[in-house]
Amino acid sequence: MTARHPLRGKKNATGQLGEEITARHLASVGYVILNRNWRCRSGELDLVAVHRGVIVFVEVRTRTSGGRFGTAAESVDYRKQLQVRAVAEVYLHRFGYTSASVRFDVAAITLDRITDEVLEFRHFESAF
Template sequence: MNDRGALGRYGEDLAARRLRETGMAILERNWRCQTGEIDIIARHVDTLVICEVKTRRAGSYEHPMAAVTPRKAERLRRLAARWLSERWLVRYGRPPTGGVRIDLVGVVLPQRGAPVVEHAQGVA
């Protein structure tokens, strides 16, 4: 795996750990279809949570929390709808009672010290 792939996987592992610590159950990771990928799909009480994870090394061009542009947000909404119809509705037959929320987990890796993990709820 290349350095970028390893960086992304490490960030997603940290993000999944943080989400579990907040009481979420991870349903699936790295779900792919022809139109894109969802990094983490989780359930928080009765809400389905679609999580985009962005990992950056400290000092990189863009802070990870700035990564969800309007275009990316629309793509995440389309992917969420597709996952919901292909996975959730097949299993449960109805939408989640708490609805669907799109979150962003930003991970910054400093040159020294512990990673900084930020979780923003309802970004799109």
């Protein structure tokens, strides 16, 4: 039996909270959320939305204050961008959106380590 990492539950909860904050924000500014945590063999898409006729794939990154590994936005490296693009291709093909206009955004959230209060929320449109 493998041991669970003691912070794994907190990490997952932080990520889910960031996705919920992002989904609410996007809906409040006119985005229609199509899917959350859509999965296939290639990976997962955090949020898929439509905004002004464009399908928007949103990679959500959430960090807590005082972290040692850089900002949330910095964590979307080139390798992650390639993975999101590959999964998005599968999504577009699966749902018949092969000729749709698409965009890749990043939502970066920093939460207070103790209270989970949002310290910073940034939405980068056309991030990659």
